[in-house]
Amino acid sequence: MSPFLEAMTRVPPLLAAHLLLAAAALALGLAISLPLAIWSARRPGVARVALAFASLVQTIPSLALLALFYPLLLFVSGLVGGGIPALGFLPSLLALTLYALLPILRNGVTGLAGIDPAVIEAADGIGMTAWQKLRLVEAPLVAPVLMAGVRTAAVWTIGAATLSTTVGQPSLGDLIFAGLQTQNWALVLAGCVSAAGLALAVDALLGLIERGIATRRRGRVYGAGAVLLLGVLAALAPLAVPRSPTIVIGAKNFSEQYILARVIGHRLEQAGYRVEYREGLGSAVIYGALSSGPIDVYVDYAGTLWTNAMRRSDTPARPAMVAAIGAWSAQTSGVRLLGALGFENAYAFAMRGEAARAKGIVSLDDLARAAPGLTLGSDLEFLERPEWAAVQRAYPIRFAATHAYSPTFMYRALESGQVDVISAFSSDGRIAAEHLTVLTDPRRAIPGYDAILLLAPKRAKDARLVAALKPLVGRIPVASMREANYLVDRDRGKVSPEDAARWLERRLGL
Amino acid sequence: MPDSHSTGPSVAFDAVTKRYRGGAVAVDDVSLEIAGGAFVALVGSSGSGKSTLLKMINRLIVPSAGLVRIDGTDVAEGAAPALRRRIGYVFQNIGLFPHMTVGENVAIGLRLAGGRDTAARVAALLDLVDLPQAFAVRMPDALSGGQRQRVGVARALATAPGLLLLDEPFGALDPVTRDQLGTAVRALHDRLGLTTIMVTHDMAEALILADRVLVMDAGRIVADATPQALLAGQGGAVADALVAVPREQARRLRALEEGA
Numbered sequence: 145m146s147p148f149l150e151a152m153t154r155v156p157p158l159l160a161a162h163l164l165l166a167a168a169a170l171a172l173g174l175a176i177s178l179p180l181a182i183w184s185a186r187r188p189g190v191a192r193v194a195l196a197f198a199s200l201v202q203t204i205p206s207l208a209l210l211a212l213f214y215p216l217l218l219f220v221s222g223l224v225g226g227g228i229p230a231l232g233f234l235p236s237l238l239a240l241t242l243y244a245l246l247p248i249l250r251n252g253v254t255g256l257a258g259i260d261p262a263v264i265e266a267a268d269g270i271g272m273t274a275w276q277k278l279r280l281v282e283a284p285l286v287a288p289v290l291m292a293g294v295r296t297a298a299v300w301t302i303g304a305a306t307l308s309t310t311v312g313q314p315s316l317g318d319l320i321f322a323g324l325q326t327q328n329w330a331l332v333l334a335g336c337v338s339a340a341g342l343a344l345a346v347d348a349l350l351g352l353i354e355r356g357i358a359t360r361r362r363g364r365v366y367g368a369g370a371v372l373l374l375g376v377l378a379a380l381a382p383l384a385v386p387r388s389p390t391i392v393i394g395a396k397n398f399s400e401q402y403i404l405a406r407v408i409g410h411r412l413e414q415a416g417y418r419v420e421y422r423e424g425l426g427s428a429v430i431y432g433a434l435s436s437g438p439i440d441v442y443v444d445y446a447g448t449l450w451t452n453a454m455r456r457s458d459t460p461a462r463p464a465m466v467a468a469i470g471a472w473s474a475q476t477s478g479v480r481l482l483g484a485l486g487f488e489n490a491y492a493f494a495m496r497g498e499a500a501r502a503k504g505i506v507s508l509d510d511l512a513r514a515a516p517g518l519t520l521g522s523d524l525e526f527l528e529r530p531e532w533a534a535v536q537r538a539y540p541i542r543f544a545a546t547h548a549y550s551p552t553f554m555y556r557a558l559e560s561g562q563v564d565v566i567s568a569f570s571s572d573g574r575i576a577a578e579h580l581t582v583l584t585d586p587r588r589a590i591p592g593y594d595a596i597l598l599l600a601p602k603r604a605k606d607a608r609l610v611a612a613l614k615p616l617v618g619r620i621p622v623a624s625m626r627e628a629n630y631l632v633d634r635d636r637g638k639v640s641p642e643d644a645a646r647w648l649e650r651r652l653g654l
Numbered sequence: 655m656p657d658s659h660s661t662g663p664s665v666a667f668d669a670v671t672k673r674y675r676g677g678a679v680a681v682d683d684v685s686l687e688i689a690g691g692a693f694v695a696l697v698g699s700s701g702s703g704k705s706t707l708l709k710m711i712n713r714l715i716v717p718s719a720g721l722v723r724i725d726g727t728d729v730a731e732g733a734a735p736a737l738r739r740r741i742g743y744v745f746q747n748i749g750l751f752p753h754m755t756v757g758e759n760v761a762i763g764l765r766l767a768g769g770r771d772t773a774a775r776v777a778a779l780l781d782l783v784d785l786p787q788a789f790a791v792r793m794p795d796a797l798s799g800g801q802r803q804r805v806g807v808a809r810a811l812a813t814a815p816g817l818l819l820l821d822e823p824f825g826a827l828d829p830v831t832r833d834q835l836g837t838a839v840r841a842l843h844d845r846l847g848l849t850t851i852m853v854t855h856d857m858a859e860a861l862i863l864a865d866r867v868l869v870m871d872a873g874r875i876v877a878d879a880t881p882q883a884l885l886a887g888q889g890g891a892v893a894d895a896l897v898a899v900p901r902e903q904a905r906r907l908r909a910l911e912e913g914a
Binding site (some may be wrong): 258261262263264270272281612 | 712714738749753762766810853
């Protein structure tokens with residue numbers, strides 16, 4: 145089977161989730177914007193405020209809008225004593241609904257304002273009540289213009305729904321994000337083609353309804369409406385089937401995480417669990433997703449929780465740090481730290497080997513001296529992270545310039561000489577493969593980054609689950625992890641995270 | 655449809671004033687009575703307040719002061735839609751519903767009243783305004799201006815109102831259609847025993863169609879007389895100036911004929 149067709153086999157459940165999310169957002173958007181449009185058409189003041197708000201929402205990048213709902217919902221959930229999910233369907237629904245408002249609202253208001261005043265006078269003169277006027281005259285006359293707005297909203301919503309992957313809602317974005325991260329273009333293509341196909345199909349059906357209304361062909365309107373409804377019902381069907389308990393495995397957005405998620409998944413499947421993957425979650429939200437429920441298990445890194453969630457800036461020895469994190473997570477949220485996997489994926493500064501040798505740089509102290517003439521390439525979050533602040537406190541480093549890249553492109557930039565130093569990850573296979581030099585940290589500014597296995601509070605006492613995952617603790621040496629990562633991250637002969645996970649399992653005798 | 659023996663209701667204005675925000679006075683303390691079954695024309699130049707006065711009868715405009723009564727009952731009592739369903743209303747821009755067929759337009763008042771089987775009634779109404787019954791399935795934009803206004807009249811008469819309000823009903827039509835439709839409406843008025851109040855700026859039309867002509871100027875009634883009395887110069891200065899126009903035209907036409 146071609147890689148593209150293989151990738152397409154992953155589409156159906158994601159397409160169903162994508163369709164349901166977009167349909168729910170569009171329905172909610174209609175429910176809000178239709179009354180608002182009618183109210184706005186009667187009151188110019190309301191129209192100004194409503195349209196200004198909807199336009200403002202459009203200026204917020206959709207990715208940011210989705211991310212903003214996470215802290216907002218956490219806050220609201222805190223106010224009402226918990227119970228409101230801050231990740232997954234709800235924040236995605238709310239963000240996409242806000243996005244759907246503007247085109248519907250604007251076309252509704254424009255359409256109502258554009259109705260011939262003589263027709264309105266006739267409706268009044270003939271003795272229609274306000275409701276009859278709306279139902280018999282205004283609604284049918286405004287429908288074609290309104291439908292054009294609904295079509296725009298539908299296309300926007302379906303497109304933006306791919307971004308809901310980042311807040312833990314399954315969508316076709318899962319394929320796009322995973323594919324971009326692992327440079328699996330077949331996966332990216334499958335996600336894009338499916339999302340575009342869905343958008344085109346929905347747009348065509350809504351267009352049929354629009355023309356059906358304009359030309360008074362009821363059959364066409366009902367026919368296209370029925371097809372849309374059937375699509376939503378088909379997407380809903382799997383939800384109606386009672387399912388055996390499923391363990392949701394979370395993963396952040398890079399290859400090592402995808403591979404480890406599959407290794408965990410394979411072990412749980414052997415133990416008789418159904419598993420589901422929620423991939424591409426941001427570092428900032430994934431721990432929250434574990435403690436609040438959407439995911440059941442994932443691998444994080446000691447230093448990440450230490451510096452971000454726990455806000456610590458000291459750097460104790462690695463075992464002491466892991467123990468302290470376990471105590472903290474059990475106490476604050478009931479999350480169980482099952483153990484460290486055996487390798488570290490630390491933030492590290494890496495240079496091309498020959499360049500480091502030529503400049504005589506082996507440690508961060510050396511780097512600090514040479515930095516004013518060098519350019520730093522970082523991943524998208526490093527410059528905002530406390531680790532970078534800690535490094536700057538310990539070493540007086542000032543680079544000539546800094547650029548942020550997605551991890552794949554960061555290595556490209558180093559290779560091509562666009563940057564001289566990068567914020568690498570110590571378990572990255574490309575370090576060995578591309579003969580990079582990792583600089584030492586003599587002042588111990590950067591904490592330890594042991595990979596640690598974390599269980600959600602509701603799974604913490606699940607003996608069967610713990611027994612299935614316990615063998616992973618202390619089992620994965622950094623050399624094996626690097627090799628597995630490189631299987632996915634290299635340019636030629638790359639394999640899927642699934643295959644890399646199988647390779648790693650064989651290598652470790654799991 | 656009321657039979658020819660019944661007559662439409664009377665209409666009375668009692669010290670009616672309409673003042674707009676900003677102080678402009680459209681109708682200034684008008685009191686008058688219109689008998690049931692009368693055909694009254696309200697004549698005046700643009701801005702004289704004649705349309706405003708008419709629309710206060712079916713509450714499309716609410717007076718600032720004073721009362722309007724139909725058969726002695728204050729129109730402000732009860733809900734406006736219920737009042738309007740008892741009054742036929744035809745205006746210059748017609749306002750046919752563009753998404754409905756001619757038949758649906760004519761039947762809309764019946765539908766609002768809960769009527770279901772309206773086909774026979776629609777056919778009768780199209781006959782009444784001299785339109786082929788086959789027009790019922792056409793859309794309004796397939797009709798000429800005169801045909802559309804005939805539909806407008808049929809729609810206004812569908813619920814058999816006793817009172818018909820016409821606001822410059824023929825203003826946008828060519829002279830031939832205008833004359834035909836004017837004559838047709840007058841015939842309907844007589845046949846159905848309606849009370850008809852027609853706003854027009856055309857004195858000739860008013861003189862020919864109406865039993866009684868009211869001349870308005872700056873929000874006040876400045877003349878109230880029969881066509882014969884107006885032609886005899888008993889209507890005062892403003893009315894005389896309006897009557898002088900068609901009279902002068904008629905004189906010139908006669909002179910042309912005699913000269914030929």
